[in-house]
Amino acid sequence: MEYRKLGNTELELSAITYGAFAIGGNMWGGNEKKDSIDSIHASIDNGVTTLDTAPFYGFGLSEEMIGEALKSQDRSKVQILSKFGLVWDGSNNGKGDFFFDADDNGKKIPVYKFASKENIIKEVEESLKRLKTDYIDLLQIHWPDSTTPIQETMETMDLLIKQGKIRAAGVCNYSVSQVQEAQKTIQLASNQVSYSMLNRKIEADLIPLTIKENIGIIAYSPMERGLLTGKYFTDSKLKENDHRNGYFGQFDLQKVKTLVEELSSLAHEKEASLAQLVLRWTTLQKGITIVLAGARNAEQAISNAKAMNFDLNNSELEFINQAISKIK
Numbered sequence: 001m002e003y004r005k006l007g008n009t010e011l012e013l014s015a016i017t018y019g020a021f022a023i024g025g026n027m028w029g030g031n032e033k034k035d036s037i038d039s040i041h042a043s044i045d046n047g048v049t050t051l052d053t054a055p056f057y058g059f060g061l062s063e064e065m066i067g068e069a070l071k072s073q074d075r076s077k078v079q080i081l082s083k084f085g086l087v088w089d090g091s092n093n094g095k096g097d098f099f100f101d102a103d104d105n106g107k108k109i110p111v112y113k114f115a116s117k118e119n120i121i122k123e124v125e126e127s128l129k130r131l132k133t134d135y136i137d138l139l140q141i142h143w144p145d146s147t148t149p150i151q152e153t154m155e156t157m158d159l160l161i162k163q164g165k166i167r168a169a170g171v172c173n174y175s176v177s178q179v180q181e182a183q184k185t186i187q188l189a190s191n192q193v194s195y196s197m198l199n200r201k202i203e204a205d206l207i208p209l210t211i212k213e214n215i216g217i218i219a220y221s222p223m224e225r226g227l228l229t230g231k232y233f234t235d236s237k238l239k240e241n242d243h244r245n246g247y248f249g250q251f252d253l254q255k256v257k258t259l260v261e262e263l264s265s266l267a268h269e270k271e272a273s274l275a276q277l278v279l280r281w282t283t284l285q286k287g288i289t290i291v292l293a294g295a296r297n298a299e300q301a302i303s304n305a306k307a308m309n310f311d312l313n314n315s316e317l318e319f320i321n322q323a324i325s326k327i328k
């Protein structure tokens with residue numbers, strides 16, 4: 001495994017980071033608790049020291065399972081990245097930006113983006129309890145909230161740093177202008193954004209800014225929620241309540257299938273899976289600090305970690321980039 005410094009912080013994070021969205025279960029068709037905890041342990045055993053979660057994932061379940069899984073681990077050797085700002089329990093009293101209706105076993109739950117000082121402090125205390133820890137290594141706003149001044153949100157995170165409850169402050173899904181506004185109040189450690197072979201928009205403006213400002217980029221959805229593993233094209237049966245039924249509709253699936261087929265030959269040469277090739281390529285892109293990879297069980301977790309066991313030379317990277325260019 002390779003470990004990388006996050007922005008201007010002292011945090012050293014694993015290049016492949018455990019993404020804990022799927023183990024929350026909601027929106028992913030459910031998951032088994034034992035499998036989830038085993039996947040966390042397997043990740044750590046294979047060099048993945050960094051876990052990314054959020055209160056929203058499973059309405060607290062993801063954080064709870066991480067807290068349980070880490071009871072047997074040395075907390076000082078694991079970095080927990082969590083978030084705030086997606087409210088589903090009604091505690092915002094209708095304040096904030098309405099985001100969407102989440103599905104909880106057939107029940108619609110309205111989710112709001114809300115990042116006021118009061119709400120941040122409340123969410124962090126709840127996260128600390130679920131995670132069974134007294135500090136979070138990196139706290140991130142989950143989505144921008146247009147109803148709360150960015151200055152208020154950043155000042156609150158700065159307060160939490162001074163209180164020792166978090167070690168660093170980051171954002172997620174922030175635009176260039178939002179990052180610049182936040183930087184007026186606090187030095188951001190990172191911006192967590194969607195980035196993949198099929199979605200490279202941030203290369204145009206966000207990456208140059210974050211490199212200049214020494215802000216890390218945490219890439220999520222590098223495998224486009226499993227689409228780039230190729231499994232969808234051989235076994236396309238998804239559970240009815242799996243959000244990917246709609247998500248995959250944004251892509252030209254025939255072109256993606258062609259890309260997957262082209263890259264499979266290189267993956268075979270590298271004695272790697274297609275998923276590992278996709279992850280490794282992502283870690284090697286300019287400005288990308290760490291890459292999130294979800295795992296529902298130990299086998300998937302080990303496979304993700306092993307994506308760092310091989311390298312890609314310039315000609316191989318060029319081959320991949322040429323194949324990607326045909327998607328446009």
